[in-house]
Amino acid sequence: MNENKSQYHANAVEKYWQDIWDKKGCFLTKNQTTKKNYYVLEMFPYPSGRIHMGHVRVYTLGDVLARYKRACGFNVLHPMGWDAFGMPAENAAFENNIHPRDWTNKNIKNMKDQLKSMGISYDWTKEISTCDPEYIKQQQKLFIKFFKAKLLYKKEAWANWDPIENTVLANEQVIDGKGWRSGVKIERKLLSQWFLSITKFSNDLLTDLESLKNWPENVKTMQKNWIGKSVGAEISFQITKENLIESYKNSILVYTTRPDTIFGTSFIALAPDHQLSDILSKSNNGIKEFIKKWESTFANEEMIEKAPKEGVFTNMYVKHPFTEKKIPIYIANYVLSTYGTGAIFGVPAHDERDFVFAKKYDLPIIKVVDPEDSAAQDLPYTGAGTLINSEFLNNKNSLEAKSIIISKLKEINLGEKKTKYRLRDWCASRQRYWGCPIPIIYREDGEVIPVDESDLPVLLPDDVDFSKKNGNPLNNHATWKYTTCKKTGLKAVRETDTLDTFFDSSWYFIRFVDPFNKNPINKKLAEEWCPVHQYVGGIEHAVLHLLYSRFFTKALSSLGEFKFKEPFKGLFCQGMVCHKTYQDSENNWVYPEEVITKNANFFHKDTGNKVKELRSEKMSKSKKNIVDPVNIIQKYGADTARFFMLSDSPPERKLEWTSSGIDGSNKYLLKVWRFFNNLQLNDIIFYENYKYEKEKNKNLIEKTHFYIDKITKSLDNFQYNVAVAQIREFSNIFFSFDIDNIKNEDSIALKFSLTKWIILISPMVPHLAEELWKVLGYKDTLVSEQNWPIANLDYIKITNVNIVVQINGKKKFVYEIPKDLSVEETKEFLSKKEAIKALIKEKEIKKIIVIPNKIFSLVI
């Protein structure tokens, strides 16, 4: 490559080296080696058709790690695949009359080409796609395993129902309570659906978080809060005699974490979809209307919390278990049916929401907890304190009161201590076509049985018309639904729901270790490779995908599939890629590439009209603030795109895309290339322990070791932006060499330094690194196969340090003193200095603080 020395043709160079890596199989993973295994995985993408900058970022981060670990001598597994089921394919089918499978396969092909052009070191022989019949087959086997192990069950659950399209809508397809396409008010429909018993593992999912040392704390906290373990009490409130109804039991069971506040109860509130609410709605129009009014908000916790607190009185009362006072029963829109028992006792003085509710409906507000902090007298007060107005609990603190009340309740048989979790079982049913079919049949005799293993996979029928608005295509298919039971010959219908795509992505990382095995999981290899050493993906998956994967791992482990109990040993969450947004005078969004800048004003490049520059946001098609990676790679090459992705922001934070930023990266890489091309070092051979005579060369060798150490540490800490800065600092040293007059030991020192530098930069810009490697004279080897350099710390020994002299904590000046003086020696050394004496003058020294090698601080 590059016979023409005057120009760097990034696209040609990159293609050339990609082919070489491919031919030599540089990134294929072997299962039997003497090396230690290291599994790097980035979250696999949904095949939308084009990669976006978010992909470029996450896959660059993963690739730097994979290449770095390979150089460090690990046997690296770095696979890639496709999260291929999901709604966009069905939307495309609906809008463009293309089959979801064709659309998806076309997208995979495009995206694969685009990913390949980035030069990421994947082992493509392990590629899997979740819509592949083989993946479906293995996943269906897992489903049946779960079914047999009673980790799966059916129960009725609400879904958003669009009565025009006759279909279930996702939450994001419901906008302001209306269907996104039909615009009609969404109803709720109770459907029998499949649930995974994730709550059987609630406690393990919580306590095992502690073992995840290499996970970000914020993700662990989010999961902990999501699981939401609470210790409280379940309490029965007896319905008053005159209010008893035949179709319901004689009490209402509530759950509370604050049983100590029971004497502050002024009402009972039921969730609108509580069983009793449902019964009452049949004979009471007020209740019926209330439930109808709030129906579309039930599905969504955010909407429930944001809605104004409203309720309806049921005309029924319960008795307080201790005071025997009559307490009214309301149905309230802020009570969640999915948490606790779906009913609460309202204590307005000590709960924010109960307080608002009580004010609105003029219910008594009884203060029963006196705050420890006397300043906090405003109600509602939600903290702990000393009990008042509470009979036998008076003068007890909240903690004591809780245990007393629980034992009292137990005595009178009206309550007990209870641990609850906020976590709910996982509804894995989707009433959609483009998903993994659920391998279950319903036999005419009423039995629900899994499809016989010899009949797997159950595949989707191809002959489906998406243009008709008649609901779930599987349910309405003329023949697909109908089958017979293999064992009995009885007639049967297939399950027409498909699986949530989170099911697909909850075990793909285990499949990658042996993607074409006849069984879903290769136990031996899974145990050799898993848990994934480093998983990389977006923070938006902090709870659901990561929690579901953890659950799958625990479930499969409990079924003896393998021994490990967590899927991902290390987790790294990268930030988003953002860009400024632009709007024209009519508030239409404008693409950044259509905007030209003149004197800090912005104009549309075609119309010349003025354009507003607005704040930077996550790149999204809807706001047109996108930059297409394909164009960027075409213009600058993948290395420039990769280098910019790494250089400007810490990986976990948002990255601001700017054209000057990408230009800057490109300029730097071209400068590097020019520098190497002007060298004549091909024939120079260096020795590790060469005795250099010139200071300049000694310094270069020291700096080389210094930066090897620094850059290695930065990479280990995921501080890739810092590593880039250090790469540049390092190169600034050799850029200052006069390479036209270089000879003898100068050449040896430079070749040594440059050789190490190329290896250091190679995970970031692998194609350019190969090119430079060759230019430097290494014709028969690849930089991708080199070992990571090791810093010789003997070269980095520092003899003097700068110590800061402070008066009252303020910096006055800096002294150079010998390194590693003791506290006494430092005092001794510095106290003699005239400048310090001058600072103190006549004043009395109250205190001297010495931090060796750092601070000499006087308090006067």
Place this chain on the structure above:
RNA sequence: GCCCACUUGGCGGAAUAGGUAGACGCAAGGGACUUAAAAUCCCUUGUCCGUAAGGACGUCCCGGUUCGAGUCCGGGAGUGGGCACCA
């Protein structure tokens, strides 16, 4: 609304464990090279006062701990992510 983060020059950011704030870049200004431009190279660049030496201020805001706070604690503002059928 609830949970979780983030906030440092004109901009992106750096600052092991509480110890020299602003590394490395971008942009800008000045200069060199060029017939000219581009490219490249060199210099300057937190703010304010000062001719200078130097001084004061300064890490979203308010308060606290400390000899010393970007870093720790309490309160607040703004921005972003998640809230269970987007992936």
